[in-house]
Amino acid sequence: MPKILSFLLCLSFTITSFVICIDEKEKVLKISTDAATPTGSDFTYICDPVRYAKLKLDIKSFAFCDSKLPYNVRAKDLVDQMTLAEKIAQLGNNADGVARLGLPKYEWWSEALHGLSNVGPGTVFDNLVPHATSFPTVILTAASFNEKLWREIGQVVSTEARAMYNLGRSGLTFWSPTINVARDPRWGRITETPGEDPFIVGTYASNYVRGLQDVAGTEHYKDLNTRPLKVAACCKHFAAYDVDNWHGVDRYHFDARVTEQDLEESFLRPFEMCVKDGDASSVMCSYNRVNGIPSCADPKLLRETLRQEWNLHGYIVADCDSVEVMVTGHKFLNDSNEDAVAQTLKAGLDLDCGAYYPKYLGNAVNQGKVRESNIDEALQNLYIVLLRAGYFDGLPAYKALGKNDICTNRSIELATQVAREGITLLKNDGPTLPLNTATFKTLAVVGPHANSTVAMIGNYAFDPRNPGSPCRYTSPIDGFSTYGKVNYAAGCGDVKCKDASLIPPAVEAAKTADATIIVTGLDLSIEAEGLDRLDLLLPGKQTDLINQVAAAAKGPVILVLMTAGGVDISFAKTNPKIKAILWVGYPGAEGGRAIADVVFGQYNPAGRLPITWYQADYINKLPLTSMQFRPDDSQGYPGRTYKFFNGPTVFPFGFGLSYTKFNYTLNATVPSLSAKLQRFTHCHDLNYMANKTKPTCPAILVSDLQCGEYIELTLVVQNVGGKVGSEVVLVYSKPPDGITGTFLKQLIGFQRVYIAAGASQEVKFVFNGCKSLGIVDNAGNNILPFGGHTIIVGDGVASFPVQVTFHN
Ligand SMILES: *[C@@H]1O[C@H](CO)[C@@H](O)[C@H](O)[C@H]1NC(C)=O
Numbered sequence: 115m116p117k118i119l120s121f122l123l124c125l126s127f128t129i130t131s132f133v134i135c136i137d138e139k140e141k142v143l144k145i146s147t148d149a150a151t152p153t154g155s156d157f158t159y160i161c162d163p164v165r166y167a168k169l170k171l172d173i174k175s176f177a178f179c180d181s182k183l184p185y186n187v188r189a190k191d192l193v194d195q196m197t198l199a200e201k202i203a204q205l206g207n208n209a210d211g212v213a214r215l216g217l218p219k220y221e222w223w224s225e226a227l228h229g230l231s232n233v234g235p236g237t238v239f240d241n242l243v244p245h246a247t248s249f250p251t252v253i254l255t256a257a258s259f260n261e262k263l264w265r266e267i268g269q270v271v272s273t274e275a276r277a278m279y280n281l282g283r284s285g286l287t288f289w290s291p292t293i294n295v296a297r298d299p300r301w302g303r304i305t306e307t308p309g310e311d312p313f314i315v316g317t318y319a320s321n322y323v324r325g326l327q328d329v330a331g332t333e334h335y336k337d338l339n340t341r342p343l344k345v346a347a348c349c350k351h352f353a354a355y356d357v358d359n360w361h362g363v364d365r366y367h368f369d370a371r372v373t374e375q376d377l378e379e380s381f382l383r384p385f386e387m388c389v390k391d392g393d394a395s396s397v398m399c400s401y402n403r404v405n406g407i408p409s410c411a412d413p414k415l416l417r418e419t420l421r422q423e424w425n426l427h428g429y430i431v432a433d434c435d436s437v438e439v440m441v442t443g444h445k446f447l448n449d450s451n452e453d454a455v456a457q458t459l460k461a462g463l464d465l466d467c468g469a470y471y472p473k474y475l476g477n478a479v480n481q482g483k484v485r486e487s488n489i490d491e492a493l494q495n496l497y498i499v500l501l502r503a504g505y506f507d508g509l510p511a512y513k514a515l516g517k518n519d520i521c522t523n524r525s526i527e528l529a530t531q532v533a534r535e536g537i538t539l540l541k542n543d544g545p546t547l548p549l550n551t552a553t554f555k556t557l558a559v560v561g562p563h564a565n566s567t568v569a570m571i572g573n574y575a576f577d578p579r580n581p582g583s584p585c586r587y588t589s590p591i592d593g594f595s596t597y598g599k600v601n602y603a604a605g606c607g608d609v610k611c612k613d614a615s616l617i618p619p620a621v622e623a624a625k626t627a628d629a630t631i632i633v634t635g636l637d638l639s640i641e642a643e644g645l646d647r648l649d650l651l652l653p654g655k656q657t658d659l660i661n662q663v664a665a666a667a668k669g670p671v672i673l674v675l676m677t678a679g680g681v682d683i684s685f686a687k688t689n690p691k692i693k694a695i696l697w698v699g700y701p702g703a704e705g706g707r708a709i710a711d712v713v714f715g716q717y718n719p720a721g722r723l724p725i726t727w728y729q730a731d732y733i734n735k736l737p738l739t740s741m742q743f744r745p746d747d748s749q750g751y752p753g754r755t756y757k758f759f760n761g762p763t764v765f766p767f768g769f770g771l772s773y774t775k776f777n778y779t780l781n782a783t784v785p786s787l788s789a790k791l792q793r794f795t796h797c798h799d800l801n802y803m804a805n806k807t808k809p810t811c812p813a814i815l816v817s818d819l820q821c822g823e824y825i826e827l828t829l830v831v832q833n834v835g836g837k838v839g840s841e842v843v844l845v846y847s848k849p850p851d852g853i854t855g856t857f858l859k860q861l862i863g864f865q866r867v868y869i870a871a872g873a874s875q876e877v878k879f880v881f882n883g884c885k886s887l888g889i890v891d892n893a894g895n896n897i898l899p900f901g902g903h904t905i906i907v908g909d910g911v912a913s914f915p916v917q918v919t920f921h922n
Pocket residue numbers: 448
């Protein structure tokens with residue numbers, strides 16, 4: 115499949131084939147000089163009377179420019195003024211515009227996964243604005259377990275975005291964040307995600323989206339059709355997408371076979387939170403099929419679930435060339451091109467990232483396969499989002515933003531702080547860390563990531579073929595240079611570390627240094643979009659490098675791992691010469707500074723792993739392509755994520771050490787919850803193990819409950835060590851014993867608290883009974899089980915029972 119093959123090459127950065135990428139880039143460059151489009155600082159907004167006068171058009175004849183009319187009326191007026199051909203020309207990511215209506219071209223595709231990016235052609239860097247702030251990749255940001263921080267990052271990114279828009283260098287629609295659960299350690303895109311737990315992923319999603327979208331003071335608007343948007347975010351990829359390319363199975367052909375239970379409980383939950391809690395203005399459907407049907411062609415997923423059940427206010431976009439992939443990859447129903455566009459439009463897909471809608475929708479209408487009214491509906495969904503984002507009228511709050519609001523000291527500091535907060539301490543014998551500058555004056559900083567720059571910003575950052583880069587870089591050797599005299603040796607040519615020839619200089623450096631820091635791990639050549647991992651080991655000779663350096667080192671050895679997915683580093687965990695291990699994700703442009711600050715105790719680490727680190731043999735036990743979370747005894751599959759996997763790990767989900775110690779005291783709990791039943795509520799059956807007595811009323815459907823009951827939990831957390839620091843408090847629930855096929859425990863709440871040495875702080879949680887004690891049964895029902903539930907704090911530091919009963 116040469117087409118798909120070339121497409122793949124490019125997709126890891128941009129669109130369809132390599133040739134089209136170049137085209138896209140040229141088109142974008144043209145946009146910034148084209149008089150009919152947003153250009154430079156003179157562009158304010160579409161319905162600017164001066165602009166219409168310049169275009170020699172009478173603005174009065176365009177009701178869509180009348181700001182006194184409701185958005186839906188204006189959007190309808192705009193669409194109704196277009197011919198069928200004009201309408202269709204607006205339905206690809208690179209929308210044509212309609213010159214006679216004063217509507218310029220618009221590029222819908224911009225990206226802002228962890229900072230502004232030029233991976234989408236809608237955002238362009240050049241001499242005027244060459245840089246933007248690059249935050250750590252999302253997996254490290256997730257490890258901070260800090261909701262407030264997640265929202266703050268979104269706010270800084272959207273401020274830079276709005277500034278770029280004012281300068282004619284960006285659109286207002288960003289296809290971020292990525293909120294697929296990291297179901298398997300081999301998946302290449304873990305770096306983009308907030309980890310393996312659906313509740314964390316959904317919480318991250320709603321916070322980041324609100325950071326990008328919310329205009330201060332309008333967070334609680336009742337009418338979601340008019341709520342202003344700072345910029346429009348997009349939750350992707352919907353749904354059950356997490357195989358990229360593994361042993362010849364790629365996403366353009368993959369059919370994810372998922373149970374309704376897993377769909378409801380794990381795959382859909384983050385998207386539900388993103389739409390309902392985050393009020394995201396867009397969702398992107400994915401390349402794969404779900405139980406036989408391409409997700410972009412599934413009316414159940416798009417029209418029913420997203421629009422009707424979750425009440426999406428916004429537009430649905432296809433992952434780039436998904437509609438084409440339906441025809442050429444999946445060969446779905448032996449569709450013609452016209453069948454495919456008709457099906458996806460009818461299923462609820464509003465916008466095609468690609469050319470299929472503009473190319474084939476005209477014929478599809480002529481052949482009677484789809485109605486023009488479906489096209490009108492899609493366009494209205496799209497224009498209402500642009501109206502909300504001020505594309506037509508401007509948004510005064512952001513009018514003044516410009517070049518000086520990009521790469522500010524504050525945003526660079528925030529990016530550094532995010533890295534510090536995410537960095538996770540996995541081992542600290544002695545304790546050896548933090549190092550002090552008085553004793554540790556000479557530092558050997560070795561390994562393929564010791565002078566890392568580009569690798570620290572991961573993917574969805576800056577496409578190397580286009581202008582644009584972070585505000586600046588601080589590599590690990592730069593960071594450590596501020597604490598001591600650095601002796602650097604790469605040890606390997608790159609992370610693949612094919613040969614051992616560069617190891618001896620690294621060994622020599624370690625022999626004389628007061629302390630040795632080995633910075634190793636993976637990069638986009640090992641785990642990336644379009645590239646799943648085949649094993650869980652450090653690549654090539656990296657293990658030899660670490661062992662040889664550790665054996666020769668004069669001083670303590672600190673291993674720093676730059677990875678997204680977990681690696682089996684059991685050898686280093688048990689090696690007594692390796693005193694400390696830090697996981698640093700891909701820590702962003704300022705990563706080196708954050709790492710050095712943690713090693714030298716300027717910052718006390720408190721990150722926790724957002725994914726399970728499995729042992730290397732995990733991959734032999736189940737294929738990446740099996741989608742289920744639960745163990746499958748018939749196949750010998752062990753189950754996935756902390757919720758279902760009960761076997762040995764290298765490090766468990768939620769693990770992370772500190773330079774201080776915290777002590778928990780349970781202050782107040784509510785030991786029972788009695789849910790009120792309505793007159794016509796009936797008991798729901800639930801499967802129990804044969805050796806357990808099933809309660810007479812095993813459960814109630816959540817949809818039959820008012821869900822107005824809450825349980826409160828108050829903990830007192832004391833910092834009983836000698837150093838100020840933060841603690842991440844994790845709280846789980848566990849359903850009554852004996853229910854078959856349910857999880858071991860599920861995360862229901864978390865808070866990150868900062869506590870001075872010796873001080874204590876009260877930490878209060880309020881849990882909704884249905885949300886926090888509910889489970890999904892094997893028929894896909896959300897139910898609240900009767901009986902003895904358990905609340906578990908942290909790694910079992912405290913646990914207590916909550917009895918659930920029902921009353922009339
Ligand atoms: C698929 O469609 C093509 C073109 O319409 C047709 O020639 C072919 O017979 C179809 N194949 C199947 C299996 O229906």
